[in-house]
Amino acid sequence: MKEVLERLGNAIIEGDTEQAEQAAVDAVAAGIPPLVAIEDGANKGMQVVGDRFARFEAFLPELMLAGEAMNAAIRVLLKALPADQAATAQRGKVVIATVSGDVHDIGKNIVAALLTANGFEVFDLGINVDLKQIMRKAKEERADIIALSTLLTTSLPFQEDVVKYLVDAGLRDHFYVIVGGGPVGRDWAGQIGADGYGRTAVHAVELCKRLTEAGRPPLAQPIVLDYKG
Amino acid sequence: MDRRLEKVLSAFDRAYTGPICTAHDWDARVIPQKTRAIVQKYGLEKTYNPDHPINTDDNLADTFFRAGMELALEVGVLCPDTERVIKVEEKEIARTLQESPREMVVGSGFDAVVMKHRLPEDPYVPLVGAPLCLVVSEELWVPLVVGLVQKRDLVDIFFGPSLPTVYGRKVRSGTPLETLVGRYEIELRREALYRAGRPDMAQIGSASGVTEYGQLGGWAALAGPTHIANSLSPAELKAPFASFHKVIQGINFGNRLRVGSNSYIGGYAGTSEGAVVLNIAVDLLYSTILGADYVTSNIYDARQFGNCGREGVWANSVATQAVSRNTHLMRTKIINQTAGPCTEMLLYETAVAYMAVSVSGASKICGPRSAGGKYPDHLTPLETWFMAEVFKSCAGMTRTRANEIANRILPKYETQFGNPPKGKSLTECWDLQHQQPSPEWAEIYQRVHRELVDLGMPLREISW
Helix, strand or coil: CHHHHHHHHHHHHHCCHHHHHHHHHHHHHCCCCHHHHHHHHHHHHHHHHHHHHHCCCCCHHHHHHHHHHHHHHHHHHHHCCCHHHHHHHCCEEEEEEEECCCCCCHHHHHHHHHHHHCCEEEEECCCCECHHHHHHHHHHCCCCEEEEECCCHHHHHHHHHHHHHHHHCCCCCCCEEEEECCCCCCCHHHHHCCCEEECCHHHHHHHHHHHHCCCCCCCCCCEEECCCC | CCHHHHHHHHHHHHCCCCCECCHHHHHHHHHHHHHHHHHHHCCCCCCCCCCCCCCCCHHHHHHHHHHHHHHHHHHCEEECCCCEEECCCHHHHHHHHHHCCCEEEECCHHHCEEEECCCCCCCCCCEEEECCCCECCHHHHHHHHHHHHCCCCCCCEECCCECCEECCEECCCCCHHHHHHHHHHHHHHHHHHHHCCCCCCEEEECCCCCCHHHHHHHHHHHCCCCCEEEEEECCCCECCHHHHHHHHHHHHCCCEEEEEEEEEECCCCCCHHHHHHHHHHHHHHHHHHCCCCEEEEEEEECCCCECCCHHHHHHHHHHHHHHHHHCCCCEEEECCCCCCCCCHHHHHHHHHHHHHHHHHCCCEEECCCHHHHCCCCCCCHHHHHHHHHHHHHCCCCCHHHHHHHHHHHHHHCCCCCCCCCCCCCHHHHEECCCCEECHHHHHHHHHHHHHHHHHCCCCCCCCC
16 A cells, blocks of 8 residues: 555656556555545545755746646545545635636646646646636536636736626525736726735645635625735 | 748748647647756756845856757747647748848838847846736726837837726637737837837737737738738747747738747746746747747746746846847847735836846846736835836946845845735826826835945936
C-alpha cells in the first residue's frame, strides 16, 4: 500500500499524468480505499509542489503539470467511490476563464493550478472566452463557482456582463461569481454584484474555500480578500 | 516589397506549415524545459546576485546573450491560432541584426526626436514615451494629457492613457465600441497635443483599443513614418493573428513598428535567469518575425506584477545589457511600479528601475504605471516628469555607481511590495487648471528629490 501511495504522490510531484493515472488504477486494484489514496497519495504529492511554489522553488509550469496529473488520478479514484462519497471528496467545481478581448493567461493559470492543488475540480476555458462559452460550461458541469480574470480595463465590463446575464436569466442563485486580475480593484466585485474578489492567487483559493462553505449564492456583500490596509 | 512586410509574410507562411504544438504544451513543457536546459548548459543558474541589483559583469551579459540566441533558434515563436511553431534560421536572425535600424527619427517639426541604439553607460540621452495605458476618465483625459506632454525636454513620444468609455458608453474589447474608440482617442490626442503646443509629437497607438479592432478603427488617421504602430503579444514567445494584424496595419500605413512581449520571473520561464534568456530571445525573434523597427521586451516579477524589486531590476538590467552589447537593436523598456501617486514609494521605485535601464542601454522607455495601473485616474504629470528626468539624467552614469545608489534606495521600499500604498487620484493631488501638484505631492517630490541628489543621482529639479 505504501509503495503505491508513494508512487502516486511522486507522479504528481513530477507532473507525470500517465504515471499518476496508473498509480491510481493500481491503488484501486490493491484495495486501497479511494479516499485514503486521495489523502495520503495525491494530496501529499500536490502539497509538496504547492509548498515548493510558495517558496519560489517551483514555478507555474510545474504547478500546471502537477495539477493535471492530480486531476487524472482523482478522476480514476472518484469513479471507484459511491456517488454520495464522490460528491463530498472534492471541495467544489470552478469554471475559470480570462474574459473576452483579453489574451493574458499567467495570472489565471496560477489561480487555476492553485485551486487544483487545493482540491477543487477546475475547468479552465482559457483566454478570450465569451459569455456564451462560460455559461455553457458552468451549466454543463453544474459548477459551484465561475471565476473571471482580466488584465485589461476594456475587458472589465465582460465580468459585469456575466453577473448581469445570470441575474436576467434567473440563474444568479446557481453560481458564485468571483473576479480578479490586474485592473480589478477591491470595490469592483461589489459594484457589479459579484460574490468575491481576490487580489492574489492565494487569496482566490481562500475565497473559493469560503464560498463553498457559504450556502446558496449570491452573497449580500462580496468577500474581498486584499492586502492589508 | 517593404522589407518588414517580406519578413512578416514569410513568418505568416510558416504559421501554416511549422511544427504543430498546442499553446498548453508550449507553456507547460516546451518553453520551461528548453529554457531550463539552456540556462543549465551555459552555467547561468543562480547568477542573480542580490548585492548587485544592476549587473556590472559584461561577461555575464554576453553569456546570457549567447543563451538567448540559442533559445531563439531552438524554439521559435508559437502561432496559437494555427497551433504551429514559426521556426527561424540563424541566417534570418543574422540578417535582421544587420538590417535593423540603428537610429530613427520619429515625430516631425519642432517635435522630431532621434531614437538611437545605446550601449551600457552610453551618454546619448534616451527617449521617453509617456504615459502607459492607464485608465483615465473621459472628462479628465484631455486636460491631463495637456499637462503630461507640456515638458518638451522630458516627454518625447506620446502613448496613453486609456479611455474606459466613448461618448459615456463602456468600451468592451473586440466590440464595435472598441473600433470607435480607436478613432475617438486620436481626435482627443490631436486636441490635447495642439493645446499643449506639441502637435507634431510622435505617437504610439492605440492606448484604448487593446485588440486589433481599436488599431484598425483609428490608426490610419495617424499614417506615416513619424508615428509608431504597436503590436504586443502575450507571454511567452507567441504571435497570434492579432499581432500580425497590427503589424500589417502599421506597414499598410507606413508607420514605424514597435513590437514585443514580456517575460515573467516565476512564470513559464521559471527563475529570473530563465526570464532573462527568454527576454533576449524575444528581442531577436520579434525583430525577425514581426518586422519590428524596435522591440519592447520587459521582465516582470510574478510575485509583484511589477519589476522594481531587486530581482526584477537585476533581470531587466542584464537582459538590456546583453542585447545592447551584442547587437544594434533599439529597445524600449517598461517599468511597472506598484505604489500610487503622492507616495514616496512610487518615486523610489521609479528612481531605481529607470536608472537601471538607462545605464544598461535602453533606447527608450514607456511609463509610468503608477499604482500598477490598478486604479482609474491614478496618474499625474509629476511622476511622469520625474520618471523622464531619472531616465535621461542617468545617461552616461557608470553601472558601478548606479549599483551603489540602487543599493541605498532599495531598502527604503522593497519590504512594502506585499502592501504597496495606493496613493491618491489625479484630482486629489493635482491641480488640472494650473497644472501643478497639490502641496502634499509637491512636498513629497521635493523631499525625495533632495534625498536622491544627496545619494548621487544627477537630477535637475522639476519646476511647474
